[in-house]
Amino acid sequence: MSSSKPTILVxxxxxxxxxxxxxxxxxxxxIGEVVVVAPDSPQSGMGHxxxxxxxxxxxxxxxxxxxxxxxxxxxxxDCIKLAKHYIFKDKKPDLVVSGINHGSNSSISVxxxxxxxxxMEGAIEGIPSIGFSLCDYGHQADMSHVKPFIKAxxxxxxxxxxxxxxxLNVNIPAKSAEPIKGIRICRQTLxxxxxxxxxxxxxxxRRYFWLTGKFVNQDKGQDTDEWALKNNYVSxxxxxxxxxxxxxxxxxxEWNLSTQEN
Amino acid sequence: MSSSKPTILVxxxxxxxxxxxxxxxxxxxxIGEVVVVAPDSPQSGMGHxxxxxxxxxxxxxxxxxxxxxxxxxxxxxDCIKLAKHYIFKDKKPDLVVSGINHGSNSSISVxxxxxxxxxMEGAIEGIPSIGFSLCDYGHQADMSHVKPFIKAxxxxxxxxxxxxxxxLNVNIPAKSAEPIKGIRICRQTLxxxxxxxxxxxxxxxRRYFWLTGKFVNQDKGQDTDEWALKNNYVSxxxxxxxxxxxxxxxxxxEWNLSTQEN
Numbered sequence: 001m002s003s004s005k006p007t008i009l010v011x012x013x014x015x016x017x018x019x020x021x022x023x024x025x026x027x028x029x030x031i032g033e034v035v036v037v038a039p040d041s042p043q044s045g046m047g048h049x050x051x052x053x054x055x056x057x058x059x060x061x062x063x064x065x066x067x068x069x070x071x072x073x074x075x076x077x078d079c080i081k082l083a084k085h086y087i088f089k090d091k092k093p094d095l096v097v098s099g100i101n102h103g104s105n106s107s108i109s110v111x112x113x114x115x116x117x118x119x120m121e122g123a124i125e126g127i128p129s130i131g132f133s134l135c136d137y138g139h140q141a142d143m144s145h146v147k148p149f150i151k152a153x154x155x156x157x158x159x160x161x162x163x164x165x166x167x168l169n170v171n172i173p174a175k176s177a178e179p180i181k182g183i184r185i186c187r188q189t190l191x192x193x194x195x196x197x198x199x200x201x202x203x204x205x206r207r208y209f210w211l212t213g214k215f216v217n218q219d220k221g222q223d224t225d226e227w228a229l230k231n232n233y234v235s236x237x238x239x240x241x242x243x244x245x246x247x248x249x250x251x252x253x254e255w256n257l258s259t260q261e262n
Numbered sequence: 263m264s265s266s267k268p269t270i271l272v273x274x275x276x277x278x279x280x281x282x283x284x285x286x287x288x289x290x291x292x293i294g295e296v297v298v299v300a301p302d303s304p305q306s307g308m309g310h311x312x313x314x315x316x317x318x319x320x321x322x323x324x325x326x327x328x329x330x331x332x333x334x335x336x337x338x339x340d341c342i343k344l345a346k347h348y349i350f351k352d353k354k355p356d357l358v359v360s361g362i363n364h365g366s367n368s369s370i371s372v373x374x375x376x377x378x379x380x381x382m383e384g385a386i387e388g389i390p391s392i393g394f395s396l397c398d399y400g401h402q403a404d405m406s407h408v409k410p411f412i413k414a415x416x417x418x419x420x421x422x423x424x425x426x427x428x429x430l431n432v433n434i435p436a437k438s439a440e441p442i443k444g445i446r447i448c449r450q451t452l453x454x455x456x457x458x459x460x461x462x463x464x465x466x467x468r469r470y471f472w473l474t475g476k477f478v479n480q481d482k483g484q485d486t487d488e489w490a491l492k493n494n495y496v497s498x499x500x501x502x503x504x505x506x507x508x509x510x511x512x513x514x515x516e517w518n519l520s521t522q523e524n
Binding site: 045187244 | 307309310311312313315318340344347348370374386413414415418422427428444449450454457462468469470471498501503506507508515517519
């Protein structure tokens with residue numbers, strides 16, 4: 001890591017053997033010096049989980065040709081924390097990229113996303129960080145169209161930087177006959193998952209549930225990530241680690257929060 | 263649940279047997295009709311994880327006298343999703359409360375917090391939602407001082423409501439000789455965890471790590487939750503599910519994101 005090329009830490013949430021991270025590593029090798037730290041098993045839906053009740057493993061792995069790689073027993077956020085402690089002790093990487101996730105992380109999915117939690121963890125550390133997701137859940141999804149868009153985003157980030165505490169959430173439309181129209185800066189779509197649980201009985205007569213659901217878009221805006229993706233654009237949403245609803249602070253200050261004689 | 267009292271869904275992340283949720287249930291029983299859905303085991307640090315690769319269990323539990331309660335095999339966010347599907351199918355609860363967490367969830371800890379993920383999940387559903395945490399990690403922490411503060415917050419929320427997509431992150435100082443000075447509306451402190459990993463070797467010669475660390479406060483503001491807690495106030499931060507860094511959208515729009523001849 002002594003070259004003048006940028007050092008790039010690659011993580012994901014689908015696990016180190018997923019095709020999406022292989023695609024991302026191959027693209028990043030054209031840009032910088034790559035180190036991979038990724039979960040040893042799929043971690044989808046892990047949100048910003050960290051491992052505090054169990055010990056963590058970190059073992060070298062040689063599945064990427066010419067790339068230093070480690071598999072970690074923890075969550076995507078753990079991968080970034082361990083990488084910082086163990087591999088980038090003396091000098092932070094220049095960039096954290098996470099993905100390519102097999103499936104969209106647009107709208108409210110960002111808060112359930114392990115892919116984005118790795119990027120957010122990088123952002124908390126003040127490292128420019130990006131999560132990439134493809135709107136195709138297939139394990140063998142066609143990713144042949146993603147490279148120019150990923151390179152355009154990464155090159156801008158390396159050139160312009162991103163403020164500390166901000167990570168980019170980049171979603172890429174699935175491969176289709178229509179070419180992608182371009183890249184749009186968006187806001188997070190207002191929406192939620194309308195859950196349905198598939199209720200079943202196990203062979204011993206005990207009930208169990210599978211979480212399923214449909215995304216409900218409650219937002220008609222044309223400046224949203226859902227709109228961009230539906231219209232065949234790559235979406236970029238800058239996401240912040242400060243969750244404060246600053247616009248509400250003054251109205252909450254009007255509440256009577258006295259505890260005298262309540 | 264046919265009375266005119268508000269219906270209150272109680273969850274947590276320390277698990278259904280933790281003293282914190284017992285304290286919260288007892289306070290909520292004085293205010294409304296309580297239903298508990300909480301994890302069957304500790305889920306600290308679970309962030310906004312949801313269970314999508316495994317089936318979920320939901321079983322009745324009678325540890326709270328006179329209160330309908332269920333233990334769930336999933337995460338805090340799963341608890342809220344299952345409660346909505348299985349118990350509040352026809353009518354949403356009037357309030358979701360989560361906690362009382364054994365340990366602070368101030369500053370950046372909010373994004374790792376299972377307690378707050380249950381509250382955020384309620385907020386996404388448009389239910390007024392609050393996460394309560396005590397700045398004392400002890401399993402047998404003294405919670406004898408918390409009731410007036412929790413009641414003041416809950417009564418305001420039931421009266422005034424909270425906008426959809428917003429949950430309150432309430433932290434309460436640990437019990438001390440000094441009485442608590444009051445309740446303050448705050449913003450999330452800018453800070454991060456300076457991780458240190460405790461590296462060990464197992465009996466078979468393989469390396470493993472324990473995640474430890476110290477909170478680093480990078481924020482000197484007196485309007486933050488850390489300042490409030492240090493000065494013996496209860497802190498309330500309104501937290502939003504929209505992670506968009508709206509203030510960055512215009513500068514990102516200046517980037518050259520063309521993929522032609524990149």
